[in-house]
Amino acid sequence: MASINRLLLRTGPCILLFFLGLFVGRYFLSVNFPDEWDSRSTRSQAAELYVGGVAGNREEQYLLSPNEEDDRLLKDLAEAKERISRLEKKVALVENRTPKRYPFVNFLNHRAKKRILVTGGAGFVGSHLVDKLMMAGHEVTVVDNFFTGSKRNVEQWIGHENFELIHQDIVTPLFVEVDEIYHLASPASPPHYMFNSVKTIKTNTIGTINMLGLAKRVGAKILIASTSEVYGDPEVHPQPETYWGHVNPIGPRACYDEGKRVAETLSYAYAKQDKVSVRVARIFNTYGPRMHVDDGRVVSNFILQALRNETLTVYGRGNQTRSFQYVSDLVEGLVSLMASNFTQPVNLGNPVEYTISEFAAIIRTIVGNNNPIKSIDATEDDPQRRKPDISRAKLHLKWTPKVPLREGLIRTIAYFRGVLEKTKLSQSVIYYPN
Numbered sequence: 078m079a080s081i082n083r084l085l086l087r088t089g090p091c092i093l094l095f096f097l098g099l100f101v102g103r104y105f106l107s108v109n110f111p112d113e114w115d116s117r118s119t120r121s122q123a124a125e126l127y128v129g130g131v132a133g134n135r136e137e138q139y140l141l142s143p144n145e146e147d148d149r150l151l152k153d154l155a156e157a158k159e160r161i162s163r164l165e166k167k168v169a170l171v172e173n174r175t176p177k178r179y180p181f182v183n184f185l186n187h188r189a190k191k192r193i194l195v196t197g198g199a200g201f202v203g204s205h206l207v208d209k210l211m212m213a214g215h216e217v218t219v220v221d222n223f224f225t226g227s228k229r230n231v232e233q234w235i236g237h238e239n240f241e242l243i244h245q246d247i248v249t250p251l252f253v254e255v256d257e258i259y260h261l262a263s264p265a266s267p268p269h270y271m272f273n274s275v276k277t278i279k280t281n282t283i284g285t286i287n288m289l290g291l292a293k294r295v296g297a298k299i300l301i302a303s304t305s306e307v308y309g310d311p312e313v314h315p316q317p318e319t320y321w322g323h324v325n326p327i328g329p330r331a332c333y334d335e336g337k338r339v340a341e342t343l344s345y346a347y348a349k350q351d352k353v354s355v356r357v358a359r360i361f362n363t364y365g366p367r368m369h370v371d372d373g374r375v376v377s378n379f380i381l382q383a384l385r386n387e388t389l390t391v392y393g394r395g396n397q398t399r400s401f402q403y404v405s406d407l408v409e410g411l412v413s414l415m416a417s418n419f420t421q422p423v424n425l426g427n428p429v430e431y432t433i434s435e436f437a438a439i440i441r442t443i444v445g446n447n448n449p450i451k452s453i454d455a456t457e458d459d460p461q462r463r464k465p466d467i468s469r470a471k472l473h474l475k476w477t478p479k480v481p482l483r484e485g486l487i488r489t490i491a492y493f494r495g496v497l498e499k500t501k502l503s504q505s506v507i508y509y510p511n
């Protein structure tokens with residue numbers, strides 16, 4: 078019993094102190110954590126914790142009013158945006174220093190490697206030709222005034238040691254040392270070449286003289302891009318190279334048709350008089366990716382109208398005909414012609430002929446939007462029938478077009494879909510003011 082009493086005497090004060098401590102502690106906790114803590118919204122709690130975390134001051138978080146919390150959050154958001162923007166700039170700098178990846182380029186020894194000039198090389202056909210020549214391993218110089226061409230068409234080569242881009246109009250002379258010249262520079266779509274008809278004539282006459290003069294001076298072989306339009310509105314069908322054509326010399330298309338006819342005349346005059354080695358390609362209607370969105374020719378017009386759910390506009394009754402070749406076939410033909418010994422004009426085109434109404438229906442079916450097709454006013458001097466006779470190309474170049482219309486159109490439609498998608502995206506970019 079005595080021992081129990083001694084134990085109580087010793088531990089009693091400690092037990093009393095323990096309960097007293099519990100009571101005082103509970104009192105202080107209830108003051109610092111009022112009941113309203115539990116009833117606050119989750120958003121508010123999160124805001125407090127976030128602010129507390131950023132401020133590093135635990136007491137401060139419980140002192141902020143909802144408005145102050147919002148201000149604080151906005152300030153932190155602005156700081157975060159600022160930091161992201163600084164980081165983005167740094168990433169861009171690092172990316173610029175990283176070596177660019179180019180498409181595969183074949184290695185050619187110094188004998189096989191040619192220095193090649195492509196005028197109009199940033200255009201639709203020109204840029205596909207540049208791709209082929211670059212990938213084959215040649216040194217390629219592009220000269221373009223960017224009237225219808227675009228740097229984007231050749232951006233895959235910018236900075237490559239075999240590639241050079243010159244921003245110049247070939248109406249002013251050009252002095253470069255080259256082995257071959259592909260002279261493609263000229264607007265080719267009717268609305269483009271009619272836009273400034275005098276300039277179109279200058280490009281095809283003065284520009285061609287400049288290029289033939291350059292070929293003469295440096296001893297280069299030159300290929301002139303002529304056109305099926307030299308046959309005008311043909312009275313012979315299909316058109317062989319021996320046909321002299323049916324062109325209105327004072328009509329709206331004459332700037333291009335006659336310009337190209339003079340370009341051919343100049344080529345054979347330089348060949349005869351100055352022994353310049355010339356090749357002449359008469360190019361028929363060609364289509365494919367990288368056609369300009371505002372090209373205005375039938376292929377891009379119909380595809381864009383179909384993709385945008387608009388009416389397909391047929392000029393005239395739609396029974397005029399055309400034959401459409403895919404751009405890769407044309408490029409093969411141009412390279413084969415340059416490599417050949419054949420110096421007379423050669424038609425390059427796909428001989429499968431369609432009426433424009435049939436063509437509209439084909440595009441509508443592939444796009445699948447079931448758009449209406451409407452006939453509107455015919456254009457002046459529009460050639461009524463066109464189909465190449467390609468016997469020469471088959472015989473002398475062993476060339477025939479390979480890509481069927483449907484396949485080529487599927488690729489071209491995919492390209493235009495991508496362009497429209499990018500345009501939509503670039504229009505929907507939201508601007509955040511600082």
Ligand SMILES: O=c1ccn([C@@H]2O[C@H](COP(=O)(O)OP(=O)(O)O[C@H]3OC[C@@H](O)[C@H](O)[C@H]3O)[C@@H](O)[C@H]2O)c(=O)[nH]1
Pocket residue numbers: 265266267303304305306360361362363373374375376378379390391392393397399433456459460
């Ligand atoms: O929206 C359109 C555009 C064109 N067309 C018609 O479609 C046919 C083809 O017209 P395009 O404008 O595509 O081209 P064109 O055949 O008149 O000229 C072309 O010919 C061969 C190339 O060398 C040239 O690049 C280009 O001048 C024409 O009969 C034209 O009237 C339409 O019905 N609707």
